[in-house]
Amino acid sequence: MERKNFKFLWQTYRSYWPLILLAVLGSVLESGALAGLAYIIKNVVDDVFVAKSYEKLVFIVFVLIGLASAKQVGFFLKNFVYPVVIFRALRVLREKIYRRIINALPSFFRKTSPGDLISRSTSDVERFGEICSTIGTNIITETFTVIGIIGVLIYRDWKMFLIFMFAVPFLAVALNFFGEKRKKYSRKLQESFSSYIQHLNQIISGIEVVKLFKKKIFLRVFNKINQNLYQRQKKNILYETVYLSSVEVIAYTATAGIIFYGGLRIIKGEITPGDFFSFLGGVLILVNSLQVLQRGLVNLKALSPVIDRILFVLNIPQEEEKGVRFEGLKKEILYDNVSLNIDGNQILKDINLRIKKGEKIAVIGQTGSGKSTLVKILPALITEYEGKVLLDGTELKEYSVFSLRDKIGMVSQDVFIFNDTLRNNLLIARPDATDQELIEALKKAKADFVFELEECLDTVLGEKGSRLSGGERQRISLARIFLKDPDILIFDEATSALDVETEELVMEEIKKHFINKTVILITHRLKLIDIVDRIVVVENGQIVEEGTKDQLIEKKGVFYRFLTISSN
Ligand SMILES: Nc1ncnc2c1ncn2[C@@H]1O[C@H](COP(=O)(O)OP(=O)(O)OP(=O)(O)O)[C@@H](O)[C@H]1O
Ligand SMILES: [Mg+2]
Structure with missing residues (x-):
């Protein structure tokens, strides 16, 4: 992602850091509780199932209740606070965009279609919110979970963990390849969506005229746009699904390897059944977290194009409050050899006109x-005219x-x-x-x-x-x-x-x-x-x-x- 996009994210969210911190705390709580759960499985198996100890059973139940409560508090914070932060930021962003549009240089609108501008200000802003939401609820939370669980796995059995790690390079390759594809199609999809909105917008605002003509042609134009939108949505979801299923295949192959190797080690007496189940539980949580994380990371690839589209609106050339104040006409308006060319069309030519107050x-x-x-x-x-327009002798x-x-x-x-x-x-x-x-x-x-x-x-x-x-x-x-x-x-x-x-x-x-x-x-x-x-x-x-x-x-x-x- 480019620097300007980071800057945009920073500017959009920086004032909410206390709330973001609270949400991150929620993520940490939830992830920590999950890691604790994977950890405690060993005690459940070894102390309760194998050693059959009553005291430990009661203790473990209390620990489990504690973990579950921490997880719920974390879940609430994460699922409520991240979105609230995002909604606040979107409210501010929408206002900013609105101001940029109403303060834009008039010449800008002669070059940009309203539909495009509208879709950038509506669906792209919403999409931006959705992706940010994935960052909080998926990426941040699952990163903590992955770190916590990996800690437990290494602690329980680092040799077996190494086996699991074999799968990682395959995951990385899949992530990169399909991520790039999705990025491309996500941008194309937004473009198709924008022309869809643009067309609807034109049809609805001109409905009375539309009705007076043959609908066949309108439908033909519309169907082409619609078909395009469908094709791109299909491609988009295809890459996402292929990607996710390849992640799953890789992950479950690794799990099968672990069951085989872990089973051998239990038989040989190198690890306890508790170690094994704790490890397996950890791996299952990890596979799930990695999937959620990677889905988030794939979504993240679409962040940059969406920010680009929003930045386009935020960077519309603006009219600025500068120059001399015009206090009203004192003497005269003078057009002095004014000409105007727009896109090669000579619209005004050598206008000389004097209008007295x-x-x-x-x-x-x-x-x-x-x-x-x-x-x-x-x-x-x-x-954009050439020549001079003087109001009381001062250029306009x-x-x-x-x-x-x-x-x-x-x-x-x-x-x-x-x-x-x-x-x-x-x-x-x-x-x-x-x-x-x-x-x-x-x-x-x-x-x-x-x-x-x-x-x-x-x-x-x-x-x-x-x-x-x-x-x-x-x-x-x-x-x-x-x-x-x-x-x-x-x-x-x-x-x-x-x-x-x-x-x-x-x-x-x-x-x-x-x-x-x-x-x-x-x-x-x-x-x-x-x-x-x-x-x-x-x-x-x-x-x-x-x-x-x-x-x-x-x-x-x-x-x-x-x-x-x-x-x-
Ligand atoms: N934004 C624009 N971009 C390019 N050409 C333009 C633009 N606006 C107007 N024109 C062209 O400039 C010419 C003059 O347009 P203008 O609107 O000034 O005419 P007008 O004399 O007011 O006509 P009317 O009596 O129909 O209102 C027209 O040929 C028009 O097509
Ligand atoms: Mg006119």
Whole structure:
């Protein structure tokens, strides 16, 4: 295992050392009691069965009760405390991952699939917990047992112990060979599982579209993934079983050898029957412990790949709180020769645009022309651009991203509603807002429909029965911006799902409320541009026209063409 993986384990568990110590104590108690049991068999046979002594019988029974109690206490500590430690560590780990995801650089999500990220954060984390649990309950405990029992065996009859040791190199070879195989298949299995989750995730979130098309193709794609998963599970279990059974064959061959050789020595009078049974009892415990131990060790081989997958999430490039605080626009926004290339696609090209504080501009253009991309640069949702974007003369990248987002509000095309109360869905815009303020914002966004909901602000959104229509969702999104009351506002087709009348009412509110604010309005509805001072027309990632409505009409260019088409 690599150093970074050890470091991860250390960081994950180090604060729990008192509890881990307690659990290890449990392991020691349990193992010690088992070793004691193997030891005491000699006295049972020689003193009670052969010598027939009453006093020793009573004494031995007490010793046995003592051993059994110690074993039970150990069993409890080990089986309860290790998992509790692991569950605590997992809780912390899940939170860490969650933070890493919500603080990730936006560009990261353009390269990674959500399904993969989800499976790394769910099934890999759980698997990590399971393996750690094996380390505690199997590996640590059984290691102590093996050490204790070997001590008893050597003490009882070291010659016979040497015979048993012949089996060890065979065990080691089997361990290594099948362990490597399993490691490989365990990683492949996780990958298959991840594509399975990814596919389900896509199907479920797009179920309505899925239903409208032929299911045959979906099924074909799914069956391939499913078949793959099955094959890998099968391979995985095959290697595990072959491995375990080879361990058993080797171990029981050694036991047969011991019975033969030990029997000879009893006949010759070199050892007592007590020695023999104590040894045999020890060997049986040992074989069992070795099996459990080796199963644990095989599982351990899967630890490294699982940690690698978790570390990938923990190492997602993060947005950091650094740079100058953006306190709000004082003078102007300036796009200075801005271009953007994503995966070889030229999405924006040589954009030069000046927006004065308090100015209201409209960005129009055909679908896919780059309008959304252009504005997403401002709240640092896109950072890979070339050229300069200056806010009051300072490059945008010099500002702290969080301060930018505090001052820039954006109602985007994709409305985000999460599965919680309406109140929480609004509070994300301003966590300290009062109910009264929430209601006012809803009214401004013309979201009056919520007042008819039985539980009003406490209504849980997104659940069955309270699904919202597209226009309703948009109005909740708009209410957020009234709450947030930012300095620079971006409306990216924010009212596209509303009927014309409601849309105009909302626009009136926006005009009234954000009178002195800088506003960028992206829209396909040319009627709305009456509220702006200037219009920018984008085509294929370039600004092709710019001016007031009258200027552009006079120019009889792209805008004029749009206007004539839309008024027909
Ligand atoms: N994450 C991305 N990776 C690669 N290309 C992208 C990405 N996001 C957008 N694009 C591409 O950039 C171009 C501009 O997209 P953008 O969303 O800015 O268009 P738009 O003008 O807002 O269109 P619409 O009116 O449909 O909303 C499109 O060709 C789109 O395919
Ligand atoms: Mg868009």
